[in-house]
Amino acid sequence: MSAAPQTPRNxxxxxxxxxxxxxxxALKLELYTDDPDGRFRAGASFTLQVPEHSKWHRETITVREFRWMNQSPVVFFEGIDDRTEAESLVRAILWVDHDETAVQPEDDAWYDHQLVGLDAVRDGEVVGRVARVDxxxxxxxxxxxxxxxxxMVPFVSAIVPEVDLxxxxxxxxxPAGLFEDVAEED
Incomplete structure (x- = not known):
C-alpha cells in the first residue's frame, strides 16, 4: 500500500x-508584505531560504521583537544576540506557511502562487498560461x-478584468498586437 502524495505547502x-x-x-528588513506589524509580531516563525552551505539552511527562526527605526523595519530574532550572529543571516529570505482557507483581505487581491499556472483566456480561447508575476x-x-x-501583460483591470481561481x-x-507575432522587416 503506497502513501498518498503529499500536497506541497504553500x-x-x-x-x-x-x-x-x-x-x-537587530536586522533591517526588506518587506514583501502589506501587514508587517501583523506578520512580524513576537512569536511569529519563518522558514529561512539561504544557501545549502549556511548553518541556517532548512532552519526556522522566531521573532523576539519588531519595531520601526527611522522609518525602517527592524527585527530581533530569538537566539540572535550580537552583530556577528546577525550578519550570518544577511540576504536570507523569510517564508511563512500560507493558509488557503483564510479569508482574503480584499476581493481583488491574489497571491502570486494562486495566479501562476492559470490559463490566460482571450475571446473565449486559451492563449497561454501565467508563468509568473513580476x-x-x-x-x-x-x-x-x-x-x-x-x-508581459499589465495586471490592471482594463486588461485583466477577471481572475477566476x-x-x-x-x-x-x-490591446491589439499584444499576443500577435510582430512581422519581421526585410
Whole structure:
C-alpha cells in the first residue's frame, strides 16, 4: 500500500534580511508584505531560504521583537544576540506557511502562487498560461507563456478584468498586437 502524495505547502515570501543593525542582533528588513506589524509580531516563525552551505539552511527562526527605526523595519530574532550572529543571516529570505482557507483581505487581491499556472483566456480561447508575476512600483505584470515566448501583460483591470481561481483562468482583453507575432522587416 503506497502513501498518498503529499500536497506541497504553500508558502509566502514576506521579507528579506538586508543587513545587521547595531550591536545587539537587530536586522533591517526588506518587506514583501502589506501587514508587517501583523506578520512580524513576537512569536511569529519563518522558514529561512539561504544557501545549502549556511548553518541556517532548512532552519526556522522566531521573532523576539519588531519595531520601526527611522522609518525602517527592524527585527530581533530569538537566539540572535550580537552583530556577528546577525550578519550570518544577511540576504536570507523569510517564508511563512500560507493558509488557503483564510479569508482574503480584499476581493481583488491574489497571491502570486494562486495566479501562476492559470490559463490566460482571450475571446473565449486559451492563449497561454501565467508563468509568473513580476512586481514593479507602477504596476504588476503577468508573464504569460505563449508557445516558446513570454508576453508581459499589465495586471490592471482594463486588461485583466477577471481572475477566476475556481475555473483556473484569467480573462484578458489586451490591446491589439499584444499576443500577435510582430512581422519581421526585410
Amino acid at each position: 508558502q509566502l515570501r514576506v521579507g528579506r534580511i538586508l543587513k545587521a543593525h547595531g550591536l545587539k542582533g 512586481h514593479f512600483p507602477s504596476q504588476d505584470l503577468l508573464i504569460v507563456e505563449v508557445g516558446e515566448r513570454e508576453v 475556481a475555473a483556473g483562468r484569467v480573462v484578458m482583453t489586451p
